[in-house]
Amino acid sequence: MVLIIGGDALAASRAYASLEADAAVVVLVRGGSPALCDELQWRARQGQVSVLDWDALSSDSRVDNACALEGTSAPGIETELDLERDITSLDGYLSRTPVSLVCVTGTLSLSHSSRIRSLAPHIARICRAHRIPVNVADMPALCDFYFASTHRFVDPTTGAKSSMQLGVTANGEGCRLASRIRREAVAALPKEVGGAVIRIGQLRRLAREHEREAEGCGVIEETNGSDLDIEGANGDAEDTSVNTPNQPVPIRRADDSESIAEAVRRRMRWVAQVSEYWSISQLSVLTEPEMRAVLSGSIGLPSVGQHNHGERSPSQSLPPLQTSQHGLQPILSSVPSKKQGRILLVGSGPGHPSLLTLATHSALTKHADLILSDKLVPSAVLELIPRHVELRIARKFPGNADGAQTEMMEAAVEAARRGLTVVRLKQGDPIVYGRAGEEVLYFRSHGFEPLVVPGVSSALAAPTFAGIPVTQRGVAETFIVCTGVGRQGKEVRLPGYERPRTLLILMGVARLSEVVGALLGYSPLDTASISKDDSKREGRRDGSPYPPNLPIAIIERGSMPDQRVLVSTLENVCTALESLGAQRPPGMIVVGWAVLALHGHGDVRVLEEGEGSDEERVKQWLGGRRWNVTEGISEGWSVL
Template sequence: MPEFCDFSFASVHRFVDPESGQSTPLQIATTTNGQGCRLAGRIRREIVAKLPKEVGAAVEKMGKLRTMTRASDEVVDSGLDSELNEDNGVTTPNFPVPIRGSIETSSETALRRMKWVAQVSEYWPLPRLATMTTEDMQNLLRSEGMEAGSEVRHFSGGILSPFSKGVHSIHSLPHPASPNGKILLVGSGPGHPSLLTIATHNALTRHAHLVLSDKLVPAAVLALIPADVEVRIARKFPGNADGAQIEMMEAAVEAAQRGLTVVRLKQGDPVVYGRAGEEVLYFRAHGFEPIVIPGVSSALAAPTFAGIPVTQRGVAESFIVCTGVGRQGKDVKLPGYDRARTLVILMGVARLAQVLKALRDEAGHEEGPSPMRDGPTFPDNTPIAIIERGSMPDQRIITSTLKNIIAALESVGEQRPPGMIVIGWSVLALWGKGDVGVLDEGPVRDYERIGEWLGDASWRVKDGLDVGWDVL
């Protein structure tokens, strides 16, 4: 009898490969736990309709890539095969991996390779994953041209990860080449296509012959590029950021020398931790003065999407933007606590424990104040927000205090890169009825205002964008 049942059947859909018509491993099931069986079917249909038709094939190809990775000698010899099981626990594709050294053990090679496969799964557009060939997968897993200290001197389609839309080489691009090629260094904003500047939109849709994109640029932005324009995604696998940077710059110069207009596409603003400066100097040294097109920086846009003003009268008189990791993965010295200041940390979520240690580490070392921080210790009750995939439909905001933020992050499961950290009293300034008396009242009410903000909970999690952004 229904009243004695403790289960219900789900409404199931199995995806097929649109090319072969064969079933794929991907299934989606919805259930209302007996509260509306017909509604469960409708919800299932709407979910399926919103996903790319190639999503099942993408799952199938990723499965093949993982199988190839498991079978590699390095993974077998290192005993790290179980690490490839994504269902084993909470993971992040951006977890720090040491910079590639001149000599690597089989375990180090295996770990780096597995992290690269995880990043492909996280960042590559689904249609691109669905069209991977066996040769593409072999190119992904081989280490040719990526050894430490090697300098890539010749551009080859195999060096960069192609997101091809029918064109496989810059040598066969259909656009009429100009005698004078151009390089545009372009910021794509935080992620939402509506936040592209007109100049960036024109560069992508009207002027580009070749787009060299960083991996963080979302598929929704890449989808705006005309189908006859070649798009390549930087192969910035863990430990190879410098190598991938050289590859992209050399690819841009070679294409420009052929008379093509190259768009070097970066997320956010290219000069805010986007390595734009070194690219400007490199292109200039090779005879091309790039046009730099600013983008909306995620350092400002993501907090706004999260309802956090980086400056606010009575709360935050200034803000600092810094990185959570230095060159070649080294630690950086972070700013000290200033009650009237908001601290924005980019590229720090995967290193949250180290960041918190730097901020909370007490002074008292023999050599003086903490070497990890330039200034006073941050109080444990300082508000903090982690903003993941800011401005995108699957945006997630985790708010808590420095004391509880690690537990809060662990509670939500799989991380959603890219993420950023915002620290300071501005995090709670606009919550509910607002709290703009932080500076006037001083710290005497801090624990009380934390209680008013979080209630009986230790943290708060919010998924998705505010109502209205879906139509903008």
């Protein structure tokens, strides 16, 4: 329950915010309902809020006796005895009533609110004595919390309120500005946000329905609960402390058996993937059959008996063509049957739409009949696709990457045989860790020679957006690009340390501790002792170990408006990344002295000065801190 002390327009705003959070609201004001503003009077008549008069509160008998002895004050004149009576009455009310929050209004104007302002310090003291958080308008020193300017999203298709709320607060330093920022943030978000949250909630419940069945059958008791520790330390649930939806998992095949617990874990991982990578508009129109198809994992998973000659096994079938995410069903029958189908392997660049090549833009907007997109291609690029073009997004969820890859290749061949122009859309450059090579060979073996359209590789573009040159005279003479994970999740060997070289690691942020451990030769989170796994870490590196004070950058969603860049040293970066909370895939890692080369006034004498100056160099770069974080990209990109 929320207790609001005051009956003015601000009290009405506080009541509205509390009601939006599904809280019960009691308004305490001297004079009762007639003293309320029009909005609160209307809410009281509708039964949305309860109204309590100060004079109706039960006061301490000793105060009542004192009032009788001292007499009654003149009308309109507040005495110290009146204040003491009100304070004692409120204390008694809070002692017998379960109140969660107290909000005090009517303190904005000294000329009209001297009584409530006089009471405010006492109200705050009483609330803290009862361990009830209190907010006093325009008196931040008395506040335990601040109200955010909030907006609750609705499902545009039904008008139903969703559980999604957006709140912005300036912590008492600029309420009007916070409201403006909230309005602009809401305007910038897709209108389907509310519907998307409702559908994801339904998807989560479907993912867990077998868990509830197991509980009903006593499976959890038989396993002592350990087998169904869905939200345990393994990070298998969607909302655990694990900060990446790309946590490595074993590759799963269609004929693999799995327990109820394993099935729930897999589904919850896939819920996290859908939440992270699918467009808001696509999520908002998910139907229950589509949700069940996503969670089943039966589509696109290769069976053991499947041949690699393009023939689909009887147990597998291509899913029916889905409605375009843009709202129109593609009219396939209008495509001439004699038209020669073709396949384009296209790179979409790092993410910013202005970095699309002319060839890629033309392929997406003028030539494509069907677009098969990787999940990492951002919505800003997908929004360029005409509404009549069908779009499918790869279901490359943890444990299903190979199955999803096969599904997309089969879909491309099937559509090309029907005379369609198929665009296989990949992030960055399709040849740089984009598995384009195997797709070229697959399509060629099925009679289609694909056209490969290069894209701007995120390996080079993302560091540029972060202000990091991969090469710089006097700092970095060469660079090497590698991956942080091998085929089917296996470990890869990383190159050894060379001072004039920049190391670029793609797909390694979700495995940062393993990557950094391999570079250092020991666990970055346990430097006090030598672990028995240190020899294994040494075996993951070819060459010399990297110095612990070497600069490293984690670049997330490079080139996008919500880009985040974390810079630190190898010895501190794991702790730094963990402190940031949820990760923002896709991300990449830059290791080497080039990370600090263009910071501030620049430092381009790394190779000339040698290792003796490294400690002071790093200290000046980080300003004495262990890490720094920057958000967003240059405003100059908004006009391009």
